[in-house]
Amino acid sequence: MLLGDSYSTICATQEGKNPTVYLTSENCENVFDKCQQGDVPWTRCYEDRIASCRLRSRRMINFIHRRVSWTQEAEESPTPQHKVQISSSALWRSKGADSEDEVLLVATVINSTYFKLSPRPRGRHFTLDRQSTVLGGLVLVVRVGNHPVQNLSQAIKLTFKHNKQVEDGACMFWQESPLEDGTGYWSTVGCETSDTGSEFVCSCNHLSFFAVLVNPVLSVEESHAVNLSYITYIGSALTIFFSVISLIIYICLQRRRPEKAIGVHLQLTGAMLCLHLSFLLCCFWVWQLNGKEEDWVCRGLGLFLHWSLLATFSWMALEGFHLYLLLVQVFNIYVRRYLLKLSLVGWGLPTLIAVVCGISGVYGKYRPESRDANNHSSTAEICWMSSHRLSVSYVTIVAFPCLVILCNSCMLGLVVFKLWRLRTGSRGGSSKKMNREKWMKLWRDCATVLGLSFVLGLPWGLASTTYVSLAGIYVFTVLNSLQGVFMFLWSVAISCKSRSDNNSSTRDPSTQKVMITSFNN
Secondary structure (H helix, E strand, O other): OOOOOOEOOOOOOOOOOOOOOOOOOEEOOHHHHHHHHOOOOHHHHHHHHHHOOEEOOOOOOOOEEEEEEEOOOOOEEEEEEEEEEEEHHHHHHHOOOOOEEEEEEEEEEEEEOOEOOOOOOOOOOOOOOOOOOOOOHEEEEEEEEEOOOOOOOOOEEEEEEOOOEEEEEEEEEEEOOOOOEEEEEEEEEOEEEEEOEEEEEEEOOOOOOEEEEEOOOOOOHHHHHHHHHHHHHHHHHHHHHHHHHHHHHHHHHHHOOOOOOHHHHHHHHHHHHHHHHHHHHHHHHHHHHHHOOOOOHHHHHHHHHHHHEEEEEEEHHHHHHHHHHHHHHOOOOOOOOHHHHHHHHHHHHHHHHHHEEEHHEEEEEEEOOOOOOOEEEEOOOEEEEEEEHHHHHHHHHHHHHHHHHHHHHHHHHHHHHHHHHHHHHOOOOOOOOOOHHHHHHHHHHHHHHHHHHHHHHHHHHHHHHHHHHHHHHHHHHHHHOOHHHHHHHHHHOOOOOHHHHOOOOOOOOHHHHHHHHHHOO
């Protein structure tokens, strides 16, 4: 257990069955542990017992336990970040009918994780922001005298220093739940908040457990992570939508003019649809779990995501293989049941790998080891491969994609070379200025190369730039999350070319040849 930053225990209860009977000689160092084991809410037990325990050690860290005069204002700082100022009138009220000249003042801090939240009443006095966190993760506890202090005319001041990385701070006190189950909620009743820029000053008319709930200002890295997450989610949703439209276009083209290239495009689009759909499902399911234990659904979604990724890269590799047959093996490239054999590779290999990984139990919730300056994880969990089985992912989703991108890059380079030879051959060695028609040919060639680069999955090669610059991360995220949109544009280009071929009998031979090698059989 933690007390403040480095202490583990504070207070104790009596070793009897009745939790309301306290020993005046008990050690303050044991009160916290004993109250955790009691039958009454630990906060009530703790607040009562620290007023009667004995401080036997002067080495208790972040713990103030001393008697002060009620005739003058008291000021204590249990930690460098927390300060308490109590007026003399509040000290006088805390002593009640006692005739003593001094009252006991106790001030300490407790880790906020021990305060279990219960459903809170809705109203203007309660914080409802689920993103709010306790400033510094510490709750300030203040107890004076033997009598409750509340409804003070002269407020008690509590100071919480911060590093200016927070906003919308609000002073709160801990209100026990009426169910008396040890839970409660944070309330603003009786407290006012002011921010000086470097510290929050709370003015409260009672004593209790106090904290400042804040909405942390995202660091530069965290803000970029949030932006990239939104880009990914929106891009994946758009990819799913346009992939469905692309599938419809390819199915119509396949029925009207069966071609092997269109069949390959159809399979790739289906794999891409599964990839982005499984990604969003994995993210949504982990968000729904909200920290609960992982179950078979998350493991199944992790398997589906892994299989979809492997299938996508497999069909990208087959796109490159098909392009190789068109550009290099121009003649004698007939293969019996060509699409069936490609499907056995494109769908069979990912299925085999995913089944083996599933039997080995590699799937589950995964959180990348990414930490911010405050040692908080800055990346959300996802249903993927368990962190201790990442060696499998390095082979299946690093080595294999790198090989696919390398081979397909060579294929695209070959396409560019073929285009260059066609255009230089059509010029006949003339050095005259390009006319408008030649500029249009150049534009079509660039569009062909750009479209093929997305079909071959070359934007995935930009993953190497994510280690170099932030701009590379954004470019990689945008292009790959919107890959389905670019594939849709490619399908539209194919559809338009198909109609143009049917409606026109005169066309540029070189352009026709290029387009045929791009997506025809």
